[in-house]
Amino acid sequence: MKKIIRLLLCTALLVTALWFLQRLLVPKYFGDVTEGAFTAEYYRDEPDHEVLFLGDCEAYENFDPVYLWEHYGINSYIRGSAQQLVWQSYYMLEDALRYETPKVVVMNVLAMKYNEPQSEAYNRITLEGMKWGLPKIRAINASMTEEEHFIEYVFPLLRYHDRLFKLSSDDLKYMFKTERVSYNGYYLRVDTKPAENVPGGKQLTDYNFGDKAWKYMNMIADLCEKKGIDLILVKAPSLYPYWYSEWEEQIEEYAAKRDLKYINYLELTEETGLDLTEDTYDGGLHLNVYGADKITEHLGKVLSEEYGLTDRSGETELAAAWDEKIRLYYNEISRQLEEAKAGQTPEVTKTPEPTPGIKAPEPKTGGYIFSFKGVDVAMDAEAKALTKDMPEAKSVYEAPSCAFEGVDRVYDYGSFELNTYEVSGTEYVSAVIFKDDLVETGEGAYIGMTIDEVEALYGSGTEEGNGRVYEKGGMKLRFFLKEGHVSQIQYLSTILE
């Protein structure tokens, strides 16, 4: 008996020590990549919202609950998170319904383009903060990438053990302490970086949204219907990632079929007065507060006029809570303005320290190679080594990812685009996309050729949607066809697939 008690005591001691270690090692998301703390912050707010927003960064960076309260007296919350996938939105909603039933749910539709789990890092950011319950368990199971394990969500120490050597003072500071990182889920930015040279979308082989995305979209619509919640679909006015007309048609058709309101803010710039030369802080991906307020003003009108949401600013308790948030909100605006005046831009991209085991990609020199002015461009080759020998690009578009993991860049050379991605701070080639017939592939193919001419050069290849794909040496060369002629040529890295 004595032995058993001793064993139990020791085990309890070990478990406690490990629990402390775990608290120390998990990322804190305060001060750095604050988006990671959004999911958990929801539970701190009184669950009494009329409006819930769902979606990815297009939700939490483009709609402003503070504005909605100040001008319409509407109490709203954004349950958004970086690259929130449709099934994650569904489970976020299911989870929120354990605490409250809003009158309206506003769902941003960009994530419909994803039909598969995307990234472990974003899964973590979205899911870790959820309170344990069936929705969280199901959300994890629906979201895990191949490399992930459920148990690593239960015991995050297993996931973050290698942060031992990357600890910062923040890890100690926030071991047991939290801090406000959003304004009812809104990510506030006041700086400006005009949208210039935003690249158009490259052609896709398949524009249809996937089954899994539709399944969960339907589940969201059904759940809202069952609970008597009005569902509004929105597309934020972000210019990048590109929103294809084929996607727009599918959403419009769906909204009509299910009798839902759908607002595409890309088409409402006149009504909202949005000006992306000043209303965005990162060149058209996300809006700054001035832009967000223009969009929110429009949405607020819709909510109050069409959905009959009333002004609650007379409710003393609620108003008092908001007063405090508003005070912090304006403090933050002045702080950021001062920072901007001092010439500092708030840091947008954070490059995580390379994880051991994750290696730099191998350049696919054995694949098809595009040659430009004597420079051979292999997929996954280090981009800087190539671009330094090439003429200067006409423009470079930088697209920081929602929370971290570096920046994707598009170099425009007129006749073609060179796309790059980052691993541990180094740029690698992800694609070359031909835009006109002034450039040729290494084998002599160009835009405008007939399919027979392509096949004479490359063989029959694999048919894929409206084109042909040729795989070689770990990369892909893709031809798009329109009426039997090549309409676009893409060299593609397979790493990001």
Add this chain to the structure above:
Amino acid sequence: MYFTSYEFIGFLLITLILYYVVPKKAPKWPVLLIMSLLFYALNGVGALAFIIGTAAVMFFGALGLERLQEEQQDKIRENGELTKEEKKEIRKRYGFKKNLLITVCVAINVGALAFVKIGSLIAVLGISYYTLRAIGYLVDVNRKTVKAERNFFKFLLYISFFPVVIQGPLTDYGELTKSLYENHDLSWDNVGRGLLRVVWGFFKKLVIADRVFVAVSAIVENETSYRGVWVLAGMMLYTLELYADFTGGIDITIGMSEMLGIKVQENFDRPFFSTSLKEYWRRWHITMAAWFKTYLFYPVSVCPPMKKLLKFTRKHFGERVGKRIPVYLASAIVWFTTGLWHGFAANYVTWAMLHFAILMISEELEPAYASFHNKCKWASSRIYRVFMSLRTVFIVSLLMQFDIFKSVPLFFTRLVSLFGFGGQGLTAGFEAMGLALRDWIILGVGAVLMLAVSLLKGDGFFRDKLWNKPWILRYGAFAVLFTAILLLGMYGVGYDAGQFIYTRF
């Protein structure tokens, strides 16, 4: 399902619970059989047919053998008045039948092994191991050192017992079944001691082996820039990796068997302390070397053609030389087979034949060594012994290069380059290996720990000694190892989960 996967840890827990909740009166071994088959099926259902096939062939083969043995006995005993010649005739007749039966059974199994290894059409985990264990059983029954098992399911458990099925040790039937089938009650001693051994194994594998693996891969992938003295670094690192990986895997195997109350043979006895290659093969992968000795070397040595050869060589080359030729021939056959067992490839066969050559030369030089040791007193000093051990480690490490480069020409290129200059600078070379300074420190500490345990008489012995120390020490050792694995182990997202090296063979 790797031993180091979360799934396996869960699997082991479930097995332990099921094993110990079965009431004392009921037999517990069926739990082990079910879990072993489940474990095996989880690694590929197709492979299940192979292992059950092997078990069936050997099970019925052994029963048949025993029946022939009995018949032979009866024939001789029934007829008390048989002449010597008649008895010999009966023995000869039955001897032929028995040999035929054994040959057929072994041929089927070796055929299946060759089919899997050469054809590579289907991955059958552990087939190299259980085939040998099955053959060993049949030969033991023939030699009457064990009785044939009458219960097929029990025998199937012997073949498929999950801790040993994929990477050994090559436990022999007589040893393992001493504790495999009987019921074991839950005892904190068994579970605790076993667990301590298991965490030590995990530490070796996840903290040390999988960490060195990063550096070794870098060297293998960029072998042209790691020339000159880097070859030596590569040798040392791979030796460290293989030691930590293989002995770690065996620690886990032995430890988890102990947790179930079952005793599995040790497979290592501090091999790098060996002063000669011959000694090394008595201390490294002990069960494999023993298997080849017992079930291949001896039978080959005494088979009729060998006896004829001995007669011939004695006559023509004199007693001293004539006696050796058949022994060396048998030895060459054994090494050649050992090479093939590791893989049907030139690199493994060359690896084995070089071992054979070195062993033969040392054997020939034995008298010279003896007189040298007699004359030079300092040759029996401790320092000289250390030198001899280092010499052995060097030879072994060098030959291990066949395993990582998998190419005979490349091996010799590396060997030549070892004595040349070139390769990249120190800092650049270390940087390109992909490990940070802290990783080297962890490896250093890990290597020192393994050395210390070896100096304290080895993994099993040291663990037992530790177990008899005050409880706070053993619990402390467990807690430290456990925490070190959790924090410093190379596992989880971003790491290549590594299967144990010896499961490849």
